[in-house]
Amino acid sequence: MTIALKAETKKYQRFFKTMGFCLGIFAMTLVSTMILPMRSAHAEKQVTVGVLVPLTGELGEFGTVVARSIELGVKQINTAGGTTCGKIRLVTRDTHGNPERGIREATKMIESEGAVAVIGPESGVMVALVDLAKRKKTVIMSPYAGTITLNKLGGDFVYRTVSSDLGDGDASGMWLTEKGYKKVAFLVQNEESTISPAQVAKKIVEKSGMKLTDFVIFNPGQPSYQAELISVLAHNPDAIYLAGGQQSGVTVIKEATSGGFAGEWLFTADLAVPEVFDNVGAEHINGRAYVEFADADRSLPEFKAFEKLYREEEGKEPGPFASNSFDMINLVALAIEASGQCSGSGINSAIRDVADGGSVVTTFAEGKAALAKGMNINFEGASGPLKFDKSGGVSGAYSIQAAKNGKWANEKFYPASVFKN
Template sequence: MNNHGKRRTAAVGVGALALASMMSACASANGTAGASDKDCGTDLKFGVLTAFTGELGEFGEVSQNSFKLAINDVNASGELPEGWKTSTVVSDEKTDIQVGLRAATDMMQKDKVSVILGPSSGPIVAMDSVATRYKVPIISQFAGTTNFDAVGGTYLFRTVASDASDGEAIAQYLTDEGKKDIVIVVQNDQSTITAGQKAEENFTKSGGKVVKTIKYNPGQASYQSVVQQATGAKADAVYLAGGQESATTILKEMRDAGVHGKDVIVSADLVVNDVITGVGKDWADGLTGVTAKADAKRPQAKALSAAYEKEYGEAPGIFAENAYDALTLAALAAVAGDSTCGESIAENLPKVSSSGKKVTSFKEGAAALKAGEDIDYDGASGPVDFDETGTVPGSYAVFQVADGKWTVDKFYKAEAIGKGK
């Protein structure tokens, strides 16, 4: 598989919330011009706002590639309403709450986008008030934080399962492997903390024991104290949830301390090729990661994989399917409401993915909508039925490193994991 994983950012702190409030106030002062107007024109404008740099920088390219494939399919379908066109505005949220919030506000206020795609966990949660003010929906392909539950479902959506489901999948794997006790090492950020909490909660429910939980702050040159605490606990395994830069350093220091790669399970963000390169493929052999993943046997996933390889010369990374479905759903919602207005798109997102005729492409779905039928889009990532929090169920894969590559070792269907609630 290729790199690319999931959705980790710093917590939404007081400063970020203050910034969100300030920007919402500015929006009030300037009115709600743009894609929230009743007559929004014929330009279906997608704002691509994802992490191209920062702790999740490696993930931006694969998402952008999938967004491009999806918009190409929309344009080639011949099913857009007469006179409509599509366009995109792209910006880097840098895995940073303030940067993402400012960029989202610019996209809504200045660029007048119809919908925003791509933010990671911290930024999208902080964008709630601005999205509500401008009536522009935001869809993430990898924001798993459980904090999303409190704000999602009206203007915020995600085509990936909650971190709560991650915890279930990780606990299931640990139990399947006969692990009795573990150490949890988590970066002191919003989403990694919730991932660690849910892993602990579900593992203990299954009869396992968490010997020690260690939190660390990123940006350090060394994490020797963290490694010493983890190795000193003498558990069956270590679960590490962190950003790519900090976690790679920790893994190197674990390696130097005599820990074996096969005794470490990592969070989804670390199921990337750079981690293998950073620690060395020999030590990484047996390193395990659990992450949301589409069922590769699904026809829709196979079709996307073939198109991605043809266009980009490599297999799609994790969350390629989720990104593709995010844009496709937004386009179908626009057609369903016969409007490029964000408010209409937000209203119709759940409607095009919950009940009606099963469709598996934009072309098929848009044609059915034009014929007056209700539709249920079943995507490349799986069923994308939004619940009341704007979250979808998700299937999971267990990846292990073998011969310097991440390969699928086990697969858990969505119904086997549930929604983590």
């Protein structure tokens, strides 16, 4: 009897334990379903912007500068209270310099992360993303994609805060002419972004009466460029215009130097990095090498303010295209603010207006305040005026720097006003 009672009691204990456990789970679920919406209601509104840059490989140095400059811009924007759509949240991905990967990452950013704009891709990736941008109605913008392919494809959802490569060609041609060389050879990497400006520079050189001894197009990724240099060195030019990447460019410089080339060099933007001195050996290029690249007008107060901010945050001078990148995120934020829409279409509809035709503003905070008063604004960025042309590009200025004491030092500045393109 006692045993039967004990067994019955245990059954009831088990029943109540199970019921208690179930009730506990039910209560927790109920509480969490009530709390979570309350928490998300209190969570800050955010708008996502994708940063798609080459963080690895040869262009990694540039991509890192771009990503960091965008972060600086976001810090300022969010400190000023963010946009109508909330504070900006960045999602950063690496293109690996590969258009196919760029498309994959951009698609993920737009579809999974809800990015309203994807900013930062290099030329090849930008061209590959044009169709996606228009199809998904998401703005894409680059601070350094100078490719002339975008001169035809850009303009609607596709923008850049740098001028077309044709301007690079003009600036290089002008510099070669001014230097008064008699014979010049061109060594150009087999890519659209290097061939287009080289063709423009070539026309200027030929028009000036200079002798073009060689126009050699070489492929990147070769261990050696001895074959490409044979004819160039045999003609003994006064200067070599070298439009190449860092990997190919450094090999060409070293092999030409060891082959006895004693003339001067004009490099294009990819070689405007301090690593060139370490890898070539500063003694081989000091005093006889120049580099041409799209640059901000460093005398502008907007650039000086950005330079100060960059130095404070990064402890060094802004790298190539840093100011163009900083302006890019400010334009996106101001376009969101002006359109009042948290979408790529909203940004696309307002981005030209905030960059042209109203009261001049130089920061997001100023622009936000002016827009709140119902004013039209004209954002003048750290890289200069940003009036978009029909193809979504801007007119730009260019700098020539000279190799001096193992560093690039300013030599000549061509303001945007001197170029036709």
